[in-house]
Amino acid sequence: MTDLSELADHEKTLLLLDDDKPFLTRLERAMEKRGFIVTVADSVAAGLAAVKSDPPAFAVVDLRLEDGNGLEVVSTLHEKRPEARAVVLTGYGNIATAVTAVKLGAVDYLAKPADADDVVKALLADAEIKPEPPENPMSADRVRWEHIQRVYELCDRNVSETARRLNMHRRTLQRILAKRAPR
Incomplete structure (x- = not known):
């Protein structure tokens, strides 16, 4: 179509x-x-x-x-x-x-x-046609941020549980979550 x-x-x-x-x-x-x-x-x-x-x-x-x-x-x-x-x-x-x-x-x-x-x-878009790969793929910082967001969502937005699962200090995680997503 x-x-x-x-x-x-x-x-x-x-x-x-x-x-x-x-x-x-x-x-x-x-x-x-x-x-x-x-x-x-x-x-x-x-x-x-x-x-x-x-x-x-x-x-x-x-x-x-x-x-x-x-x-x-x-x-x-x-x-x-x-x-x-x-x-x-x-x-x-x-x-x-x-x-x-x-x-x-x-x-x-x-x-x-x-x-x-x-x-x-x-x-x-035709579902049969695969899209072109992106011209500007996500940066490593963005991939990290996306992973942290995914784990945070899976932990029902519980900062302490997310920090534990990511093996990260809770305050460090809070600082990351307070910032905007990197490009």
């Missing part, structure tokens, strides 16, 4: 779920220009209601929302319409949540701010 014009109208439906209103408005306009029939939601509750009433063919879902986790919407969409293609957007990316998103039915996981062309490319 590479071209939206080949699809029927009911196959062009798109749910945009994000609590960042200016970003949501810009993305809505950009996706409408590209031929999608867009429904917007700014909360998990509104997203779930939209999916339950009329499951869209596509969805772009923010991971962290004020009233919960966008992965609930991805999971519900996958149950209601298994062939639907969802992309998860987040400003707080880590490997653990990316893996969870894919297991729940997302086809891709993009860091914010993602531009509309990247979102469309992810939504319409």
